[in-house]
Amino acid sequence: xxxxxxxxxxxxxYLKNKLSRNYxxxxxxxxxxxxxxxxxxxxxxxxxxxxxxxxxxxxxxEGSISPERAEEWKELSSLGxxxxxxxxxxxxxxxxxxxxxxxxxxxxxxxxxxxxxxxx
Numbered sequence: 001x002x003x004x005x006x007x008x009x010x011x012x013x014y015l016k017n018k019l020s021r022n023y024x025x026x027x028x029x030x031x032x033x034x035x036x037x038x039x040x041x042x043x044x045x046x047x048x049x050x051x052x053x054x055x056x057x058x059x060x061x062e063g064s065i066s067p068e069r070a071e072e073w074k075e076l077s078s079l080g081x082x083x084x085x086x087x088x089x090x091x092x093x094x095x096x097x098x099x100x101x102x103x104x105x106x107x108x109x110x111x112x113x114x115x116x117x118x119x120x
Contacts, residue, residue: 005031015057016045019045025047026046027045029042056082058076065087069098073104074104084108087110088113090114095110
């Protein structure tokens with residue numbers, strides 16, 4: 001999808017701002033500009049409290065969800081911090097299916113987002 005990068009980056013910025021109320025430190029990687037890492041990986045968001053990484057997040061778009069991406073989730077889920085996936089609401093079932101197929105359904109939490117535009 002043409003707008004996947006725009007949606008992805010907007011969601012990363014939105015979540016960084018929103019989650020900064022719950023975590024002492026929220027570090028973000030924007031697609032193509034991976035500046036922060038966690039144990040050799042570059043998740044979209046790294047959520048920390050008191051210097052301890054509590055969770056790592058990946059923001060997915062409809063176009064980025066694939067079996068290959070699920071392999072990345074599997075790697076992220078093995079690093080010791082909780083893995084949180086933010087996915088389009090319409091793709092949540094597909095993501096859960098991929099988690100089951102990769103035996104990581106118990107190591108990941110799945111949140112969803114929906115973008116609505118109302119015109120008068």
